[in-house]
Amino acid sequence: MEKILCFDLDDTLIDDNYKFEITFCECIKAIINSLETRSPQIDDILKRAREIENRTWDTWPKERLYKPERIANAWVKTYESYAKELKLPIRKHTKNLIESLVLSNYDPPYFIIPGVIETISYLKQKGYRTYVVTLGQSKIQRRKLTVTKLIKYFDDAFYATHDKRIPLAEIKKRHPSDDIYMIGNSIRTDINPALDLNLKAIYIERGNWHRFKATPRNNDFTTLENITELATLF
Numbered sequence: 001m002e003k004i005l006c007f008d009l010d011d012t013l014i015d016d017n018y019k020f021e022i023t024f025c026e027c028i029k030a031i032i033n034s035l036e037t038r039s040p041q042i043d044d045i046l047k048r049a050r051e052i053e054n055r056t057w058d059t060w061p062k063e064r065l066y067k068p069e070r071i072a073n074a075w076v077k078t079y080e081s082y083a084k085e086l087k088l089p090i091r092k093h094t095k096n097l098i099e100s101l102v103l104s105n106y107d108p109p110y111f112i113i114p115g116v117i118e119t120i121s122y123l124k125q126k127g128y129r130t131y132v133v134t135l136g137q138s139k140i141q142r143r144k145l146t147v148t149k150l151i152k153y154f155d156d157a158f159y160a161t162h163d164k165r166i167p168l169a170e171i172k173k174r175h176p177s178d179d180i181y182m183i184g185n186s187i188r189t190d191i192n193p194a195l196d197l198n199l200k201a202i203y204i205e206r207g208n209w210h211r212f213k214a215t216p217r218n219n220d221f222t223t224l225e226n227i228t229e230l231a232t233l234f
């Protein structure tokens with residue numbers, strides 16, 4: 001029986017979450033620069049932006065949740081709401097700046113998590129089939145894999161807009177009798193979809209976005225501290 005190892009990309013193979021936090025700092029700075037002496041305090045801006053972003057999570061179509069536009073839109077809306085409230089003109093320049101700050105977050109550099117290349121090379125050498133199963137805009141996710149050259153360590157890559165159960169079900173269909181593992185940093189989008197399909201799941205916590213967290217469907221999964229520990233499992 002062949003073992004199929006499916007890896008999440010963001011915050012499993014490359015660090016991603018912390019780049020967003022840096023971007024949000026830049027967005028706050030852009031808003032303060034634009035509102036000048038009328039600007040509210042940093043924590044007030046952040047709180048409002050988080051509220052607006054959370055609201056888009058509930059109202060945007062599921063297929064567009066992981067597109068950069070949703071976050072850019074939330075930060076532009078945050079700026080606009082303050083400008084309106086303070087009766088200041090809404091500057092096109094500020095809106096463009098915020099949008100480009102958010103979009104640049106998806107650009108290189110991409111930082112491969114230490115130990116990833118050694119671990120995946122080792123697993124490939126042992127004969128395991130390796131797949132990437134990632135959420136997000138396929139063009140962006142594919143670029144991360146090609147720029148980092150991580151693509152060469154994988155037999156195939158699957159891109160899902162909002163639900164990994166779709167590619168995982170396809171993989172299960174492709175390898176009906178094999179042992180399939182989903183390895184990732186998010187209970188909500190890696191572990192639970194695998195458990196829903198009765199696949200094996202390995203959770204490696206990384207990144208602190210609240211949406212990574214969720215109540216696991218059951219406790220039938222393995223938790224590791226670091227991706228390098230996979231070498232001891234297989």
Ligand SMILES: [Mg+2]
Pocket residue numbers: 008009010011012184185186
């Ligand atoms: Mg992830």
